[in-house]
Amino acid sequence: MENASFWSPEFDIVRRSDGTTFMTHKGTAPRLADTIAARIGYWADRAPDRIALAERDGAGWRRVSYGALWQQMRRIGAGLLARGLGQGRPVLILSENSIDHALLALAGQYAGVPTAAVSTAFSLVSQTHDKLSGVAGLLQPGLIYAGDGARYARALAAIGGDVIVVTSCNPTDGAQPFEALAQEDTSAADTAFAGLRGDMVAKYLFTSGSTGSPKAVINTHDMIARNQDMVADCFRFLARRPPVVVDWAPWSHTASGNKVFHMVLYNGGTFHIDAGKPAPGAIDETLRNLREVAPTWYFNVPAGWEMLLAAFRADRALAERFFGNLDMMMYAGAGMAQHLWDGLTGLAREVTGHEVLLTTALGATETGPFALMCTTPQKSPGNIGVPAKGVTLKLVPNEGKLEARLKSPSITPGYLGAPEASAAMLDDEGFYCLGDALRPADPGDLSKGFFFDGRVAENFKLGTGTWVAVGALRARLVDHFGGLLRDAVIVGEGRDELGALLFPADGADPDAAALSAMLDDFAATATGSSTRIARAVLLRDPPDLDRGEVTDKGSINQRAVIRHRPEAVELLYSGARGLKVEGR
Known part of the structure; x- marks a missing residue:
């Protein structure tokens, strides 16, 4: 069709x-533009009063128009160059999504100064800050931006060194205020912009670092712009109606930091920064925003969609506002269950009277990510x-x-x-x-x-020589337990049969007898040794970021969990089949 x-x-x-x-x-x-910055200039010329960026400011919104964005990019870009920054001296960004974060990143693109936003987990969750220290050691930044000086104080101390620190609030000793970056004379930045080449570095995005120190993926200006040309070619509706987005996903990841963020600005849309998250309590902020802003393009992870669907069913007005202008829904980050798929597509059809595309994709940080x-x-x-x-x-x-x-x-x-x-x-x-x-x-x-x-790297052979497709099997196992599990690790390389290490869902205390019965039911559906899991261990401790058991995106590293938990593996294969609980 x-x-x-x-x-x-x-x-x-x-x-x-x-x-x-x-x-x-x-x-x-x-080809729509040579750089993201040039495309923003295009919209600043044609629609200077249109809102480009918005974030919550108390009961209202702080908004930045395309005309103002263009001027701020030039002024802050000049300030970066005045501080000796450039292709070899990038900016390290420690911050949640915010307008100041966006202004700094885009100013860097305008003036030829690479920026690198790193996962907040490296700063705020990690106890050792090893990954953050590794990132800083690799980048050798000339400037560090910490959105909130107090919030990121421990991270800044872990990095150390003699480097310029800039904050938007709660400054640490010696930190410069964000406002001080902007300069009235933009001539140096304008000259740098005129000299941009497609092969110059626009930004660095870090891989999750699940098997060691994170790698800094080089993102050139041409790589980002050509990727956005592909997005615009695929989503033809963007030319008809500039996108309106309400988005929470972190800009340290390519999905939002490259695809969604740049997609909105490349096509003259409006990006509403959502401080909510798909988590109990935090989802309330997302719902607050969606009651005020009707998106045309919306992304979430399946857990977030599950929460939204429940809210839509309880609040018809919210559902009508959400679906009323929607061109497309997208999910990623995990597999979506059929009941959730049916619920979203059915409700969209009921509310609008037509189909609203619900879909997913495949890409990587190294691919732009759109592929x-x-x-x-x-x-x-x-x-x-x-x-x-x-x-x-x-x-x-x-x-x-x-x-x-x-x-x-x-x-x-x-x-x-x-x-x-x-x-x-x-x-x-x-x-x-x-x-x-x-x-x-x-x-x-x-x-x-x-x-x-x-x-491919996760798959292994049983002792019988039979290959095990780990990803598909793990997804089916987690889905079978209906929200009781956060994730699972499939074990059995070189052994006669498979087992699983189970991480309970955050805050859950599932009944062991009920889990045992569900494990038996799952084993009964097996078609052979490569899909039969008849023994499992429910783990006591959550996956550890510093040990590489979980990435900052929340995905499990199979091999790291197995390597760091030999006692759990031994318990898994000791005695009879069935479910065991670690520590009992």
């Missing part, structure tokens, strides 16, 4: 005799779609799976200070190795899209 709101892709498909398949989206996305996108309405969740325009997807047979690799105008040139890792990320034909396996929705028609089929 052709829909003028989205692309109508055509593909070239080549199959080699060894089973390798190449799928290329024909054509090139129209694969599903725009065809589906009856169930999971289809991650097809390659974006100009992207080639390479599918390589690997132990019975199809390993995905990508070539794209928006692939990173590499990692800062890591030439070996930069070289290793590409195969011998220059394709970026995602590390993910994909399964075609229809092997006879690849244009029908793909399903995520697990991380």
Whole structure:
């Protein structure tokens, strides 16, 4: 079904005799601008009074128009250059999402000064600050911005060194106020902007660092702009109606910090910064914002969608406001359950009288992130779609799976200070190795899209030589326990049978007898040894960020959990099958 709101892709498909398949989206996305900053200048000229950014300010909103944003970028950019910053002396950002955070990052892009926003977990959750210290040591920043000096005081102390510190509130000793960055004379910044090249660094985004120190992914101006050209080509409705977004996801991650944030500004929309989160209590702020602002494009993780659906069912006026102007819904970060999918699509149809696309995608920090996108309405969740325009997807047979690799105008040139890792990320034909396996929705028609089929590095063999698809099995196991589990780790490499280490949901104290019965039910659904889990251990302690057991995004590192919890693995395989509880 052709829909003028989205692309109508055509593909070239080549199959080699060894089973390798190449799928290329024909054509090139129209080039809208050379840089994000140039595109903001475009909107500042054509719609100077339109609101670009908004955040809560008491009962009201602090708003910045495109005209004001353009001037602030130039003035702050001049202030950065006056302090000796540049391509080799970046800005390290320790802050939640905020207008000041946005102004600083965009000023850096205007003046050719790279910025790097790092996960707040590295500063506020970590007890050791090892990851943050590693980030600072790699970047060697010339300036550190801490949104709240008191809130980030421990993190600043852990970094140490003689570096300029700027804060928006509660300054630490010697810190400069954010307002002091802006200069009236913007000539130096204007000259720097005129000299920007596509291969210059616009920003750094850090990987989660689940297997060691986080890697700094280089984001060039051309990489970001070409990725946004692909987004605009896919979401044709953006040209018809500039996006209105209410978004909480952190800018330290590529999903919001690159795709959503830049998408809004590239297309002349309005980004409402949501201080809420998909968590009990924190979701109330999101609901408050959605009662005032009707989005046209909305993203959340499945847990957040679950909370929103309950609120929509309890408040018809809220549901009508939310769905009334909505062009699209998107989820990512975890698999979505069928009941949630049905609830959202059904309510959207009931409220609006038409279908509202609910979808997901596949990408990585290294890919911009926009790479694969599903725009065809589906009856169930999971289809991650097809390659974006100009992207080639390479599918390589690997132990019975199809390993995905990508070539794209928006692939990173590499990692800062890591030439070996930069070289290793590409195969011998220059394709970026995602590390993910994909399964075609229809092997006879690849244009029908793909399903995520697990991380290649996570999969292992049982002692019998049977391969275990860990990602898909873990997702089914967690879903089977209906919200009682935060996550699970699949164990059994080289053993005769599988087991699982179970992390209970935050704040949950599930009944062991009930969990045991659910484990038996799950085992009864197995089709063989690679899907049968008949023994499990309910863990006492949550996954540890500093030990690399969990990333700052909340995803579990299988191998780190197994490595750091040998006693739990021993308990898992001791005695009879069934459920055991750690510490009892």
